Amino acid sequence: MRPLPGFNLHRPTSLGEALELMGALKSVKPIAGGTDLLPLMRDRAITVEDIVDIRGLHELKGITVEDGTLRIGALTTLTEVLESPLVAEKASVLREAVGHIGSVQTRNQGTLAGNICNASPAADSAPALMVIGAQARVSSARGVRRVPVEELFAGPKMNSLGKDELVTEILIPELPSGSGAAFEKLGRRRGITLAVVNAAAYLAMDGKKCVDARIALGAIAATPIRLPEVEAAYKGRELTPEAIEESSRACYSLVNPVDDVRASADYRREMACVLVKRAIVKAHARAGGGQ
Amino acid sequence: MMVDFVLNGRAVSCDAPANILLLDLLRSELGVLSVKRGCEQGECGACTVLLGGRPVNSCMILAARVEGRSVTTIEGLRDEPIMVALRKAFMEGGAVQCGFCTPGMLISAYALLRDNPSPTPHEAKTAIEGNICRCTGYALPLEAILKAAEMTPAE
Numbered sequence: 001m002r003p004l005p006g007f008n009l010h011r012p013t014s015l016g017e018a019l020e021l022m023g024a025l026k027s028v029k030p031i032a033g034g035t036d037l038l039p040l041m042r043d044r045a046i047t048v049e050d051i052v053d054i055r056g057l058h059e060l061k062g063i064t065v066e067d068g069t070l071r072i073g074a075l076t077t078l079t080e081v082l083e084s085p086l087v088a089e090k091a092s093v094l095r096e097a098v099g100h101i102g103s104v105q106t107r108n109q110g111t112l113a114g115n116i117c118n119a120s121p122a123a124d125s126a127p128a129l130m131v132i133g134a135q136a137r138v139s140s141a142r143g144v145r146r147v148p149v150e151e152l153f154a155g156p157k158m159n160s161l162g163k164d165e166l167v168t169e170i171l172i173p174e175l176p177s178g179s180g181a182a183f184e185k186l187g188r189r190r191g192i193t194l195a196v197v198n199a200a201a202y203l204a205m206d207g208k209k210c211v212d213a214r215i216a217l218g219a220i221a222a223t224p225i226r227l228p229e230v231e232a233a234y235k236g237r238e239l240t241p242e243a244i245e246e247s248s249r250a251c252y253s254l255v256n257p258v259d260d261v262r263a264s265a266d267y268r269r270e271m272a273c274v275l276v277k278r279a280i281v282k283a284h285a286r287a288g289g290g291q
Numbered sequence: 292m293m294v295d296f297v298l299n300g301r302a303v304s305c306d307a308p309a310n311i312l313l314l315d316l317l318r319s320e321l322g323v324l325s326v327k328r329g330c331e332q333g334e335c336g337a338c339t340v341l342l343g344g345r346p347v348n349s350c351m352i353l354a355a356r357v358e359g360r361s362v363t364t365i366e367g368l369r370d371e372p373i374m375v376a377l378r379k380a381f382m383e384g385g386a387v388q389c390g391f392c393t394p395g396m397l398i399s400a401y402a403l404l405r406d407n408p409s410p411t412p413h414e415a416k417t418a419i420e421g422n423i424c425r426c427t428g429y430a431l432p433l434e435a436i437l438k439a440a441e442m443t444p445a446e
Contacts, residue, residue, distance in 0.1 A: 003310060039351075103336065103420045104418060109342075
């Protein structure tokens with residue numbers, strides 16, 4: 001048993017109070033679910049003097065739709081995302097990805113915003129959020145800004161937030177009709193596992209022609225990445241099985257993964273092609289299959 | 292700091308430094324020894340408790356943050372019909388070997404059957420994905436959970 005290092009725990013009851021604390025304290029981290037933060041603290045990978053518990057901030061709770069935008073408060077647990085009829089209806093690809101994160105216990109405690117802010121290159125929610133154009137609403141005592149989810153990732157386990165900033169909600173735009181998205185993950189096993197590679201694809205179709213495509217891969221680089229070259233290859237084309245095969249093979253030379261305990265770089269490259277192809281095929285069918 | 296919460300239906304009040312985990316508060320201060328210390332990194336599920344009715348790993352929760360909430364361990368579910376059925380099915384089915392994972396697995400299985408009285412084998416598997424067992428190979432615990440579902444009287 002190795003105890004956590006000591007720290008001061010602050011429990012603000014409003015967002016304003018929390019942001020003031022985050023601004024004033026020198027060595028500070030917010031805690032929501034804590035499932036990523038606490039192991040890092042125990043391993044001394046992170047040392048902080050102050051922790052701001054954001055659970056008392058009622059304005060960060062709940063899932064709503066406003067003017068077509070799906071808003072997921074930063075305190076929303078992964079289980080709440082999975083069980084939300086609004087998420088199932090408006091962002092089913094996110095639901096699909098979140099089902100792969102951790103275990104029941106982790107999903108009951110951990111939050112969607114936390115999965116992003118932890119900035120693991122293998123975060124399963126990231127590719128899904130990236131392909132549907134999700135943004136984070138980021139607040140500090142200095143003001144509020146909106147950041148595309150991919151820009152929150154700065155490096156392995158490093159987010160791009162200032163130490164005084166807090167993600168307050170995840171915003172997902174309304175997806176046009178005739179569009180579809182899908183998530184695929186390869187792990188060493190099915191349950192409670194980190195991705196060897198994960199992928200998400202989004203397609204918007206006009207009849208048989210693809211008018212918009214977004215593809216994201218995780219666990220393949222220092223951050224989850226988009227594949228603009230492959231996206232461009234799909235746009236304006238009819239997505240025949242041959243076209244899908246050819247363009248997903250192009251992933252092989254576009255990614256530069258690492259060798260690690262979970263897989264070799266070469267295996268990851270091969271699997272990136274396979275997962276992108278599977279995600280595209282599924283997204284294509286969900287977008288109406290070019291009918 | 293003082294933390295007041297409900298443990299197995301009874302109000303408790305303890306002094307808990309900020310860096311104390313719920314796991315340690317339960318075991319060391321409150322003597323709840325069914326909650327096992329396993330991996331201490333939220334992977335193995337041996338320390339699973341119900342927090343507000345949902346299974347969570349108590350090694351991943353600061354004790355001070357359960358203020359005002361309800362924590363349940365198998366001690367608090369002794370007479371619950373679903374737990375009685377699970378216990379019987381686990382014992383009769385030989386679903387226990389060393390027993391270290393059993394309390395956590397029973398908590399996960401209890402939450403499953405409470406919310407979903409007739410789970411499919413896949414749903415049962417998913418429910419215990421966060422409970423690692425190094426002895427049984429999961430086949431007998433899964434059988435026992437499905438058996439308990441059949442035994443539990445419909446409400």
